[in-house]
Amino acid sequence: MSFGARIALALILLVLVGGVLIIGNGAPVASGFQIASLNLPSAKAEKPFYQEEFINASQDLPFVHVASVTELVDHSLAALWYGGPYEHSPENQIYFSKEKDGIWQSPQIIMTTEQVEHDLNRPIKCLGNPLMLPNPDGTLRLLFVSIAMGKWSGSQLNTSLSKDGGTTWSRVERLTLSPFFNLSELVRNRPVRTTEGWCVPVYQEFLGKFPELLWLSEKDGKISYEKSRIAGGCSTLQPSLIPADARRAFILLRDYTKTKRIFISRSTDAGLSWSKPEATNLPNPDSGISGIRLHEGRLLVTFNDATWGRSNLSLALSNDEGRSWKRIAILENDNEKSFSYPYMLQASDGIIHVTYSWDGKKVKEVTFNEAWVNGQEAKQP
């Protein structure tokens, strides 16, 4: 090749690299978390409130799991879960229910294995772990897991959009988040709104088990995304992201080591970097946890209070940003049953919602306010 031809190719290269730089392909990692404002009544004057109910009381399925609850733009609530004959059944479906006038409506099926197979034009083994992102424009972004092969380590993340409040859903899209056959990316815990879109806690459980963050932004229904890592190795998973302000945040982590403790990691740069996870004084039997930050800065976590088994579900409070924790209430305690995968949300009216799998058969919701939390804390020595 002549010298002139090489120069011409080098120029073409420059243009190509310039094109890559200009077009870009990832979602911008957010410059800050958005903290939802609460319309709280005077906390001191508020009466303690506590209530529990089954969201899917009318549903008779052998298996339901991984429930989440979301506050929609109109401040109503919606819940999601998956269910079917058993955990990895191809017949599992994703269910959606809205709360109307304080009553949970009959669950609607919003995603089936057949629909995902049709939309992605490839076979799928089964579905799981749905999560909803209520966009400020009123559209609903659904994230969910599908398993290509094997069990959860063979999972991949998918998304779909609803512009009519969850009645109809757009064609399912696959997110590519791992270079090795795009295997083993899962979602479970509460997403957080950012200046650019959403920050969604995700995790990988293939060769390693470790927590990550998925950064999503959306324009005209088209999403762009990228992810960042919280920790590596075979250590912790299922992160629960708790922003304190635009820059500071905490992550509570399910343990996959022999420590059998809930781990905590901190960020002071809007989630760009995270401290090395440290064990807290709360036990963790390799089970899901969920946490929120109350309006006075205290952290509240729902967890299985044991180093083995999921027969107990409790609440603990931290007044020092996760350095120490105090148990304040037991939500469930029955050695014959299993209570797992809690999901916490504080709605804009200040009411705290905890949903969880009740013995793998029902989705239970516990609701209470900060006055009840204060009362429970005061009862403890």
Place this chain on the structure above:
Amino acid sequence: MNCNQLHYFYASLAPWLALSLLLLGRNPHPSRLRSIASPLIAAGILLIPLEHFPLVRWIALLESNPSITLTLLLAIALIARVGGPRLFRSQDWRAAWLVGSMASLVLYPAALGLSPFDSYNLGWGPLLAIATAAITVVLLVIGNRFAYVLVLVLLGMIFHPMESTNDWDCLIDACYGIFSLIATILIVISYKISTGHSGNARRKALP
């Protein structure tokens, strides 16, 4: 052709090229009939329906983002095997395996969790495109034809004909990575053997 159809079509190319090469067999000079029939039979096999999906979509279940590099290398190999021009010389193939090995070692261990650093994340920023361009320039300067493949990879990083939006998936996939590592190991072994033999020969020749 909409975006999804483009993704499906692109993801079908690498399996079709690979199967065509396999059907050509090990004969370095296949007959004209076999050269024409193999790609056609490969396409037929990949379109066989299996539980509602053609076989090629079952392959997409595992690998829906074959890299542009792998696809082009398979195409170059197939063109040579069916009697077309030999686009790559041995040094061009060596460069392909070396770049694939380097990319594999940078990408996979860290991306799969070996460290707190996620190398896959680089593919959503400009750094990987710049590094690929730098390697391309070096290969162009030394006259290595693998540079042309990398030019097309850079083009792919702009247009992304695949599902993935990550630039790593334009450059490398697990199949190309594994082939590259095996090929590089074999090249190193054969180099060691050949230098060992010539070294022994030199030593024997010494008085």
